Amino acid sequence: AVSEGGLEDGLLEKYESLLASEFPALVEPLVRERDVFLSLTMKSSMAVNGCQRVVAVVGKGHVKGVLKALSENHSGKFKQLTWTPARAAAKEKVFGVVPKLLFDRVVVDSVILLAIVKAWEYFHPA
DSSP states (O other): OOOOOSSOHHHHHHHHHHHHHHOHHHHIIIIIHHHHHHHHHHHHHHHHHTOSOOOOOOOHHHHHHHHHHHTSOOTTHHHHHHOOHHHHHHHIIIIIHHHHHHHHHHHHHHHHHHHHHHHHHHHSOO
């Protein structure tokens, strides 16, 4: 069920068209991506809780877009919508640098071990 109230539809549409005409680059992240994000969080909530229904409070300007986004497939979009440079840097710090350092250390240790084995074979022939 969708509760009505607040701004009249005509006034809301005027605001939306003003935003689109004055700041077209903002429409995608502020309206469309937000609609998709809200729909994905609703779907996630249903999946995590094993529910068929979920209660969501959505601003009137997002109702139509969220309802549309709920009927669409946006798989893989959540990660894209929640990416930030700070989050990427933190993830690299935890998951990117540590494995690289470990890999580099394993390579160095393997080369050293190979050199020791070859030296042992050279000085102690079978």
